[in-house]
Amino acid sequence: MLGGSASHAAVAASFFNPARLVGVVGNDFPKRYVDLYRRHKIDLEGLQIVPGKTFHWSGEYEINMNHRRTLLTELGVFETFTPKLPESYRESRFVLLANIAPSLQHHVLTQMKRPRFVVADTMDLWLNIALPDLLKLIKQIDGFVLNDSEAHQLTKEDNVFAAIRKIHRLGPRYVIIKKGSHGSILSGPRGFFICPAYPLSRVVDPTGAGDSFVGGMMGWLARARGSIDDNIRKAMVYGSVVASFCCEGFGLLRTTRVRPVEIENRFRELRKLTNF
Amino acid sequence: MLGGSASHAAVAASFFNPARLVGVVGNDFPKRYVDLYRRHKIDLEGLQIVPGKTFHWSGEYEINMNHRRTLLTELGVFETFTPKLPESYRESRFVLLANIAPSLQHHVLTQMKRPRFVVADTMDLWLNIALPDLLKLIKQIDGFVLNDSEAHQLTKEDNVFAAIRKIHRLGPRYVIIKKGSHGSILSGPRGFFICPAYPLSRVVDPTGAGDSFVGGMMGWLARARGSIDDNIRKAMVYGSVVASFCCEGFGLLRTTRVRPVEIENRFRELRKLTNF
Numbered sequence: 001m002l003g004g005s006a007s008h009a010a011v012a013a014s015f016f017n018p019a020r021l022v023g024v025v026g027n028d029f030p031k032r033y034v035d036l037y038r039r040h041k042i043d044l045e046g047l048q049i050v051p052g053k054t055f056h057w058s059g060e061y062e063i064n065m066n067h068r069r070t071l072l073t074e075l076g077v078f079e080t081f082t083p084k085l086p087e088s089y090r091e092s093r094f095v096l097l098a099n100i101a102p103s104l105q106h107h108v109l110t111q112m113k114r115p116r117f118v119v120a121d122t123m124d125l126w127l128n129i130a131l132p133d134l135l136k137l138i139k140q141i142d143g144f145v146l147n148d149s150e151a152h153q154l155t156k157e158d159n160v161f162a163a164i165r166k167i168h169r170l171g172p173r174y175v176i177i178k179k180g181s182h183g184s185i186l187s188g189p190r191g192f193f194i195c196p197a198y199p200l201s202r203v204v205d206p207t208g209a210g211d212s213f214v215g216g217m218m219g220w221l222a223r224a225r226g227s228i229d230d231n232i233r234k235a236m237v238y239g240s241v242v243a244s245f246c247c248e249g250f251g252l253l254r255t256t257r258v259r260p261v262e263i264e265n266r267f268r269e270l271r272k273l274t275n276f
Numbered sequence: 277m278l279g280g281s282a283s284h285a286a287v288a289a290s291f292f293n294p295a296r297l298v299g300v301v302g303n304d305f306p307k308r309y310v311d312l313y314r315r316h317k318i319d320l321e322g323l324q325i326v327p328g329k330t331f332h333w334s335g336e337y338e339i340n341m342n343h344r345r346t347l348l349t350e351l352g353v354f355e356t357f358t359p360k361l362p363e364s365y366r367e368s369r370f371v372l373l374a375n376i377a378p379s380l381q382h383h384v385l386t387q388m389k390r391p392r393f394v395v396a397d398t399m400d401l402w403l404n405i406a407l408p409d410l411l412k413l414i415k416q417i418d419g420f421v422l423n424d425s426e427a428h429q430l431t432k433e434d435n436v437f438a439a440i441r442k443i444h445r446l447g448p449r450y451v452i453i454k455k456g457s458h459g460s461i462l463s464g465p466r467g468f469f470i471c472p473a474y475p476l477s478r479v480v481d482p483t484g485a486g487d488s489f490v491g492g493m494m495g496w497l498a499r500a501r502g503s504i505d506d507n508i509r510k511a512m513v514y515g516s517v518v519a520s521f522c523c524e525g526f527g528l529l530r531t532t533r534v535r536p537v538e539i540e541n542r543f544r545e546l547r548k549l550t551n552f
Contacts, residue, residue: 158341196550202435271552276547
């Protein structure tokens with residue numbers, strides 16, 4: 001079924017601000033997925049459709065949903081992908097470099113004209129096989145998003161706050177650590193923010209939750225007026241809300257059905273759930 | 277060194293309200309520890325000092341401080357301990373049944389005259405060897421405090437919110453799940469509360485942090501005016517603050533040196549850290 005960082009992040013962002021997608025699919029890519037992007041008003045000028053097979057991943061989760069194991073990765077047309085930004089994308093002010101090889105993230109960044117806020121996500125694979133590229137990339141971005149185990153892997157620090165300190169030294173002024181059902185932590189110019197996860201008593205499929213989180217966050221930031229620092233906490237909570245919907249269905253099944261009022265309700269609920 | 281649920285919880289409570297301690301030590305118990313209790317204005321009428329050796333525990337933590345392993349447990353005078361409440365204790369309104377065999381927790385409870393709010397803590401050991409006693413006890417209490425792995429063990433639910441629902445069915449109106457550095461979750465008549473942990477970039481020794489949390493919570497509740505529901509969220513955050521100090525030193529070394537202004541500062545900081 002449809003998945004991938006770009007799909008999850010772009011759909012999540014679309015609830016708050018029009019999104020532009022950069023990516024590649026094969027000519028086997030079902031038209032109904034293109035229609036799905038269109039329904040979310042996602043700009044597809046940056047979507048390459050080329051001869052060959054679309055990237056395919058499958059995996060399984062442990063019973064508590066906190067660890068996943070890759071069963072199969074078929075790169076397909078991804079193997080020779082070079083992201084090329086349409087002219088109309090280059091002045092985008094908010095850039096999310098979702099999970100892909102850091103050299104390609106960097107290649108996207110070099111095509112941008114003075115973006116206002118650039119955030120990169122990553123995964124353990126790149127820490128293992130492309131660390132020099134990743135270190136080069138994160139010197140040039142504003143925000144770096146990773147999960148707690150990746151932060152540990154990158155810094156060798158067991159304590160997440162000690163890890164954050166080391167990651168700041170690698171470049172980014174904003175560091176966001178995702179902790180799954182335990183929420184997330186922001187470290188930025190105004191200090192830490194402890195961002196809650198929305199309480200779910202049933203998680204159907206957490207795949208894409210991290211992408212939904214950061215996509216929702218960037219979408220909300222792009223819409224908001226005022227400084228990044230004035231808005232990033234709320235943006236994270238909105239991201240957290242979209243991620244919670246993502247977990248309630250396989251792939252994008254639940255996320256694509258979310259109504260704006262449901263997002264607002266969960267946002268308000270999270271306010272109440274954390275108020276003391 | 278000095279430790280144990282009663283010590284940690286009573287010292288934590290003492291920052292907010294005078295505490296009464298029930299417990300047993302051997303005649304090897306150093307006088308300086310009695311003095312320490314006294315400095316914290318802890319009522320020791322319920323402390324039995326009997327011939328024999330004081331209970332002794334030692335353990336070690338994994339590098340990330342999230343799992344501990346018992347190295348040695350010497351019951352000593354604990355083996356034949358029956359908690360007997362002094363007459364002056366029996367009208368206490370707030371009762372914390374800290375971690376001990378559930379049959380003894382129950383025995384304490386039967387000696388109380390109409391307490392207002394009774395909370396019990398436990399540990400995995402009692403789930404393993406005294407589950408029927410524990411199930412009997414928790415029918416009769418207001419609040420049950422346990423950590424996430426114990427909640428999983430008790431209910432066989434991997435999802436913490438699903439586990440909470442099952443625990444409510446066992447009796448308690450208030451269920452509090454401790455998640456270590458991820459904070460804690462309250463489920464009560466007013467729904468969920470997501471309680472933050474204070475960010476620490478260095479944890480020296482988490483032993484007693486759970487007891488400090490619930491002790492601080494009960495101490496603050498005992499001092500507060502108004503309903504439990506009006507106060508329990510703040511009480512948990514104060515408990516969380518005391519627990520954070522506990523983690524910064526071995527045993528009670530840091531906790532006993534805490535000044536009230538330091539507690540207030542961290543409480544206010546947690547407000548800022550969670551505000552959006």
